[in-house]
Amino acid sequence: MFSAIQAVYGGQPIDTLRTPTEMAVALCTPARFMEFALKNIVLVAFDQFTDIDLFLMWDILGRNTQDWHVRILAASATVRSAHGLQVSVHGPLCEANSADAVLFVSGKEGIPAALVAADFLPAFALDPSRQRIGAVCAGAFILERLGLLSGQATTHPQARSGLQALGLECLDQPLVSQGNVATAGGCLAALYLVGWLVQSWFGVDKRRATLLPVLPAGQQELYDALIGLSIRQAEIGVSAASS
Amino acid sequence: MFSAIQAVYGGQPIDTLRTPTEMAVALCTPARFMEFALKNIVLVAFDQFTDIDLFLMWDILGRNTQDWHVRILAASATVRSAHGLQVSVHGPLCEANSADAVLFVSGKEGIPAALVAADFLPAFALDPSRQRIGAVCAGAFILERLGLLSGQATTHPQARSGLQALGLECLDQPLVSQGNVATAGGCLAALYLVGWLVQSWFGVDKRRATLLPVLPAGQQELYDALIGLSIRQAEIGVSAASS
Structure with missing residues (x-):
């Protein structure tokens, strides 16, 4: 067993x-x-990562210790955020390869540097048949380099032309999912990426319970509807293109 | 001069x-x-602070270096988040007293501990006649203890009864502002608190430009409307009660 x-x-x-x-x-x-x-979720960081991307997913996912555990991985023992906060990480990049979910954060300067770092891309041997894999904003460029994207994706509006230049159709929506791989665009869309991940494993009720504690007071129903809509739209966008 | x-x-x-x-x-x-x-904005933290509250405001405000600078203050040189991230701070609590804006974060365990710490509350001599002062979620309890709240406020839905027990009317809305003092409820309402602060100093256009980069792709207009509505509602709620 x-x-x-x-x-x-x-x-x-x-x-x-x-x-x-x-x-x-x-x-x-x-x-x-x-x-x-217990699902094993890792957040992949690097120097000059976008602060919100990492910390928002870290906080939301860190509130549940019954269904998963979340850790931050990087090529070095500490990483420095785009706005100068130093964070100690929990393990090396290679641990992503055995995780149940791997979520990449963004970084206007951090992503280009990571893509050319000798110890970054070669560390990964991800497998979307057994892992959920996602990225926020320019993290999509990592997924593209790892051969995990095809057809459609999303990213930060300012990075859209760059992703299109790589042959991807870049949709103007906050989340695009293709099977076990998803991209999110705009820092706060990390909320939807987390929602997609939890819902894909545990269903809608767990997704709601996971995100509810961080939603603005008096607007929880509105946000819940928007999150549900965005996750459904993520799938619809892809199926519409393939039909 | x-x-x-x-x-x-x-x-x-x-x-x-x-x-x-x-x-x-x-x-x-x-x-x-x-x-x-240049406006001088400080974020007040303490051990066991809620990760999102601090990092969301830190990231959004840190992207603009032309109109303000933002720093993190605490009673100790480093603070540890509720989910275990250690952060080096930029100055002692007393520097809040000369700042143009002072924003308090939350913390389910961090707030009760801060309220009884000998070196926390006594460090503050804030003045809402010359400072903008705000709090996210349970940060409202700090404002209350500092004598900065009266009448109406908001906080995290789970903390509402505690604030009501102190004699405040706790509204089920994400933001409540009374002059230069504002409270936000639900972690992501920190977005509205930042919006309120920037708009109160620099107007609607600067608020939009400040928040736009973090909004979900394809939903920027929707979020912009929601942010504007929430800031207006914050004032309306108060004026309705005083009429």
């Missing part, structure tokens, strides 16, 4: 599973099996 | 002003005088 779990979750350690009783129930319930282990 | 500027800006160093030529023009144009010096 344990080896089966490890096969599904890419070698994720057994000790990240829940109690033996809970695990036994889950293993006897195929529908729950896939959702049972 | 310089002493006049210092009087208005609470001892802000002359070297934060723009070029001598620009300054001369401004000093001869009363309408522009108040808006001319």
Whole structure:
């Protein structure tokens, strides 16, 4: 049984599973099996990363310790944000390859530097058949270089022409998803990227519960509708193009 | 002339002003005088602060270096976020007293601890007649203790009953402003607090230009309308109660 779990979750350690009783129930319930282990989410950073991108996903995802754990990875032990905050990271880039989800942040100066750094792109061997993979804004350029994008994507409006020059159709919408790969455009669309990730694993109710605590008071229903719409639009955009 | 500027800006160093030529023009144009010096904005943090609150305001405000500068203050040289990120701060709490704007972040565990810390509340001598003062979520409890709130306010929905118990009417809306003091509820309402601050100093166009870069692609007009509405609602809520 344990080896089966490890096969599904890419070698994720057994000790990240829940109690033996809970695990036994889950293993006897195929529908729950896939959702049972603690998901391993990593955020990939680098020097000159966009502050909001990383910290927004870090905070929202960090509030739930029952369904997943989230860590920040980089090529160095510390990274410095675009606005000068120094952050200690939790592991090297290669750990992304065994994660259940890998989310790349952006960086106006950070992305171009990361793309040419000798220790950055070569560290990744991601597999969208077993991993959810996403990027905020110019993080889409990393996905493109890793061969993870085709057809349509989104990015920050200011980076759109650059992504189009690489042969991608860049949509003017906050989220574009193709199977297990998603791109988000505009820093706050990181909210939608997190929503997409959680919903794709755990369904709409968990997505709502995850995002609710950070939504503006008195506007929670409005934001919830907007988030749901944006996640649906992300899929519709792709299917419309392929039809 | 310089002493006049210092009087208005609470001892802000002359070297934060723009070029001598620009300054001369401004000093001869009363309408522009108040808006001319670089505004000095501080974000007040403490251990166990809510990650998003601080980093969202830090990133948005940090993108403009022409109109203001933003710094993080705390009682200690480093603070640790609710989710474990360690941040080096830029100055002690007492520097808030000479700032043009003071924005307090939240923290489910951080706020109660800060309120009883011997070196926290006593450090502040804020003056809403010359300073803009704001708070996100439970940061409202700091404003209340500093005697800066009366009548109406907002906070995180989960903290509402606590604020009401202190005699305040807690509105179910993302932003409430009374003159130079504003409270925001729900982490992402920090966006509105920043918008309120910038708009109150520099007008609607500067507020739009400040927030635009972080808005989700394809939804910028929608968010801009929502931000404008929330800022207007913040004032309407207060005036409706006083009428």
